[in-house]
Amino acid sequence: MKVLDLQCPHGHRFEGWFASADDFESQQSRKLVECPICGANEVSRLPSAPRLNLSGATETKQPAGAGEMQARVMRALREVLEKTENVGDRFAEEARRIHYNEAPARNIRGVTTPEDARALVEEGIEVMPLPVPAALKEPLQ
Incomplete structure (x- = not known):
């Protein structure tokens, strides 16, 4: 291996x-x-070196780095995905229905064009782009 x-x-x-x-x-x-x-x-x-066991060598501690930050971001994204309903490409339509009290208020996510997103903002509807990594789009095995 x-x-x-x-x-x-x-x-x-x-x-x-x-x-x-x-x-x-x-x-x-x-x-x-x-x-x-x-x-x-x-x-x-990436290049990697074989592990060398050197007697008397002291281990240097690495500061908290990008790996921890990525893990925090992934946890936050998972939480957002769990607490929102995916309305897919009906996002702009559904956001308007919620805003104008034509549909029950709830947190939604989905896909829309940049033009539709700008139109929503102009109507006073708050939206935020949220890129979701492919690793979170499908369930883990």
């Missing part, structure tokens, strides 16, 4: 476990390796 350090074009770093380096190359060429954070399938291998 080979454990490789990988990175997507957006700078997300993660580990991948493969039967061999050739197995990684094969999966990468078929675009089967995806970033678990954003779903990008253009993944590159």
Whole structure:
């Protein structure tokens, strides 16, 4: 089993476990390796050094970094997804219905065009773009 350090074009770093380096190359060429954070399938291998056991060496502590921040963002996004109803491409229509008391008030999410989003804001309807990583769009196995 080979454990490789990988990175997507957006700078997300993660580990991948493969039967061999050739197995990684094969999966990468078929675009089967995806970033678990954003779903990008253009993944590159990072250089990694073998672990060296040096007697008398002291371990240096790393400050809290991007990994912790990404985990917090993912938890927050999961919470937003759990507390909102996905109305899909009917977002603008449903937001208007809620705003004008034609539908029950609730938190919704969905997809709309930039033009429709601007029109909603001009009508006094608060909207916020929220990019959802591919890793959260489908249930985990």
